[in-house]
Amino acid sequence: MLEESMSERNNELKLVLSRLKGMGVESSAIVRRDGVMITAEMTLGEEQRETFAAMSAAMLGAAETAVSEMKQGIPRRIVLEIGGKKLIAQGAGPVVLLVALVGPKADVPRIYGEIDKAAIEVRKIIKQEGR
Numbered sequence: 001m002l003e004e005s006m007s008e009r010n011n012e013l014k015l016v017l018s019r020l021k022g023m024g025v026e027s028s029a030i031v032r033r034d035g036v037m038i039t040a041e042m043t044l045g046e047e048q049r050e051t052f053a054a055m056s057a058a059m060l061g062a063a064e065t066a067v068s069e070m071k072q073g074i075p076r077r078i079v080l081e082i083g084g085k086k087l088i089a090q091g092a093g094p095v096v097l098l099v100a101l102v103g104p105k106a107d108v109p110r111i112y113g114e115i116d117k118a119a120i121e122v123r124k125i126i127k128q129e130g131r
Contacts, residue, residue: 010039012125016118017041023114024106026085029099030092030122031056038096056099060089077115090115093123 017028018041027042035054044052063078077090084104088111092098098119102111 009125013039013122014041016121016125020100020114020118024103024111025100025114026103027101029053029056031097031099033057033061033095033097042101052099056089057097060091060097064091077112088112088115090119092119093126096122096126098122 013030017030017039020028021041027040029040029042029049029052030038031053032038035057037049037053040049040053042049042052059080060075060078063075067073067075074091077088080087082101086102086108087099088102089097089099098115100111100115102108
């Protein structure tokens with residue numbers, strides 16, 4: 001039963017990521033804040049996925065710590081510019097974050113809105129699991 005529940009949750013999370021892919025997001029992942037990959041829509045090997053997940057969590061965690069030291073609240077998201085692309089990491093609740101690689105031709109303001117919606121969906125899915 002637990003395995004079935006986790007499989008169902010994973011399918012729901014993958015569906016959230018696949019909807020982002022249709023909007024200009026090239027790759028995306030849902031990562032625990034401790035750096036463990038939950039699920040992803042990306043073409044990386046297992047070792048690269050583990051490193052990507054760990055470093056994405058560390059990056060967002062470091063940004064949150066830096067901003068909290070300045071007493072400025074909690075950052076909504078961080079954005080890394082990589083050539084013409086953007087890597088966006090955003091919290092999706094206290095346990096997970098959503099990371100997305102956006103292509104150079106994507107409508108970034110629209111993508112931000114879609115990532116906000118996706119983060120809310122992810123938070124609900126993860127919260128249901130905790131019941």
